[in-house]
Amino acid sequence: NKELPKTLVYKEAPEITVLNRSIAHPSRSDKYSVIKSGEIVKWFESKGFTSKIIAKENPRKGGGYEGYETHFIAFENPNLVIPNEELAKEITPRIYIKNSYHGRSKFGVFIGLFRGWCENGLVFGDFSESLQFRHRGVTEEDLELLLQNVKRKYEEEMIPYVLNLKGIKLSRDEQIAFAKTILDYRLSDVIEKKGENFIGADYETLLTVNRKEDVGNDLWLVCQRIQENLGLNENKPVSLEYQFWKKDKNGERIQDSRKVSHVSNINRSIDLNSKIFEEANKFLHNQAVAA
Numbered sequence: 001n002k003e004l005p006k007t008l009v010y011k012e013a014p015e016i017t018v019l020n021r022s023i024a025h026p027s028r029s030d031k032y033s034v035i036k037s038g039e040i041v042k043w044f045e046s047k048g049f050t051s052k053i054i055a056k057e058n059p060r061k062g063g064g065y066e067g068y069e070t071h072f073i074a075f076e077n078p079n080l081v082i083p084n085e086e087l088a089k090e091i092t093p094r095i096y097i098k099n100s101y102h103g104r105s106k107f108g109v110f111i112g113l114f115r116g117w118c119e120n121g122l123v124f125g126d127f128s129e130s131l132q133f134r135h136r137g138v139t140e141e142d143l144e145l146l147l148q149n150v151k152r153k154y155e156e157e158m159i160p161y162v163l164n165l166k167g168i169k170l171s172r173d174e175q176i177a178f179a180k181t182i183l184d185y186r187l188s189d190v191i192e193k194k195g196e197n198f199i200g201a202d203y204e205t206l207l208t209v210n211r212k213e214d215v216g217n218d219l220w221l222v223c224q225r226i227q228e229n230l231g232l233n234e235n236k237p238v239s240l241e242y243q244f245w246k247k248d249k250n251g252e253r254i255q256d257s258r259k260v261s262h263v264s265n266i267n268r269s270i271d272l273n274s275k276i277f278e279e280a281n282k283f284l285h286n287q288a289v290a291a
Contacts, residue, residue, distance in 0.1 A: 035107045037071040037099045043143055044095075049075040054096070057266050070100040072266045074112075080151065084159055090213075091162070093154055098266060109146060110270065111153055165220035168283050175222050178279060179206040182226055185275050187242055187260065194244045199255065201242035206230065208238050219283055223276050231262045232269055 041051045055072040075095045082088040096110040170178065180203045184191060191198045206229050207222070209215055214225055231237025240260040248254050263269050 035099055037073065037097070040097055040099065040143075041073065043140065044075045047077065047147065048079060049077045049095075051075050055264075055266050055269075057264075070098065070266055072096065072098050072270075080154070082159060083155055084163070087159065087162060095150055098270070109150075111150055111158065162220060164284055165223065165280060166218050168219040168287060170217050170219060170222055170283075172217075175207055175217065176203050178222060179203045179226060181279055182206070182230070182272070182276055183240070183242075183260075186230065186263070186272060190242060190244075197245040199243040199245065201260065202240045205238055205240055219280055223280055227273065227276055230272060232273055237262055 044051060052074045053071065054074050055070075057070040057072075073096065075097070076092055080093045080095075082091060082093060094112045096112050098108040098110070100107075180201075183201050183203055183206055187201060206226055208229055209225060210228065214221055229238040229240070237260075241257045242260060243255060243257045245253055246256050263272060
């Protein structure tokens with residue numbers, strides 16, 4: 001990524017029309033093409049999709065990128081269905097796009113699912129690796145091919161994947177170990193800063209059951225509870241704390257705690273979502289090896 005020259009730093013945020021900025025950030029080259037979120041939304045809607053803006057993120061003030069938002073938008077289509085009657089009662093296919101106007105990241109399309117009971121919007125990292133576009137222009141042909149690819153992945157890959165997750169049962173110790181891996185990943189910057197003074201966090205709280213549909217010990221449900229309790233959906237996260245050692249004003253070593261902050265950064269949210277299923281894949285791999 002190019003570093004913004006001081007001469008290009010805006011004194012005030014430039015005026016923009018939400019989702020339809022047409023001017024590239026001045027740090028971008030002539031080869032850079034602005035992809036308008038609004039135009040992408042119109043195209044999906046012309047194909048029968050409904051859209052919902054999940055998040056809008058504006059760069060921090062003072063960095064020269066104010067007004068160049070990042071949009072995270074979800075799309076659903078009644079004709080894009082789960083080819084499994086039982087699963088269709090629980091989850092709805094979703095396509096997510098992430099589009100940034102600041103020019104520092106690619107236009108991304110992510111395959112996911114929406115679980116209505118807990119309003120979890122799931123992003124599966126392993127299924128979205130190839131669906132990235134550079135800002136060199138996205139054509140209707142690109143989007144048509146994308147849609148065909150998404151439909152194929154749902155039928156051939158995602159549904160068997162979810163069913164496999166549902167078929168793996170975890171012991172309580174395995175669930176806590178899973179929760180610890182994810183929460184420690186979420187707190188990686190804290191752990192690095194605290195070093196040996198880091199004690200731990202509320203790992204079991206991350207497994208809190210919030211409704212009867214989430215009662216169970218299969219890998220799918222554990223992923224759902226962790227995702228929801230971290231606040232990676234459209235609900236508020238549970239209250240989580242981490243503990244650490246520090247010295248008081250007398251120099252005595254005492255234990256203290258802090259709340260785990262809510263994840264508001266779009267990239268970080270997608271990253272944590274993907275991490276959950278990256279860890280789930282390890283259970284699937286271990287089961288396959290054992291078989």
